[in-house]
Amino acid sequence: MQQPQPKPPSPSEDKRWKLVNATMRRHGYAAHALIETLHSVQEAFGFLDEIALRFVAESLDVPLSKVYGVATFYHIFMLKPKGRHTCVVCTGTACYIKGADALLAGIHTRYDINTGDTTADARLSVLTARCVGACGLAPAVVVDGDVFGKLTTDSLITKLEALD
Numbered sequence: 001m002q003q004p005q006p007k008p009p010s011p012s013e014d015k016r017w018k019l020v021n022a023t024m025r026r027h028g029y030a031a032h033a034l035i036e037t038l039h040s041v042q043e044a045f046g047f048l049d050e051i052a053l054r055f056v057a058e059s060l061d062v063p064l065s066k067v068y069g070v071a072t073f074y075h076i077f078m079l080k081p082k083g084r085h086t087c088v089v090c091t092g093t094a095c096y097i098k099g100a101d102a103l104l105a106g107i108h109t110r111y112d113i114n115t116g117d118t119t120a121d122a123r124l125s126v127l128t129a130r131c132v133g134a135c136g137l138a139p140a141v142v143v144d145g146d147v148f149g150k151l152t153t154d155s156l157i158t159k160l161e162a163l164d
Contacts (some may be wrong), residue, residue: 008057046081075130087143107157
């Protein structure tokens with residue numbers, strides 16, 4: 001009978017790793033727990049850094065390339081620390097036709113950041129989503145979990161400026 005592989009030690013003494021290990025242990029350190037484990041890491045630390053991705057890959061005995069592939073495929077995962085506020089611009093067909101590209105250009109002009117970036121003061125992160133399910137409100141934007149629709153560049157910038 002083959003002995004199970006010993007699990008790697010946590011990357012640090014940070015107690016949040018216990019939460020991540022509990023998720024993996026609950027699923028028997030099986031590869032099918034990859035997405036849930038990545039959610040656990042992001043919930044605990046706020047984002048997925050290289051150390052976390054390597055630890056998850058080794059713990060679940062999954063190739064690092066697969067872990068990285070999953071982390072970059074799903075827009076919900078962040079590979080960098082996110083800002084205090086998050087702005088998700090829908091780029092689905094209806095939103096794109098109604099001006100999502102103009103909203104993103106306005107954000108870039110005002111804050112000098114691109115999709116996936118965070119402002120230098122860590123105040124705002126900007127993301128895109130394929131669809132937020134609010135096509136009737138196109139172009140739709142989700143700011144800190146609240147959906148706003150039929151926005152212009154000026155109205156979006158006004159909302160973002162009012163945060164904090």
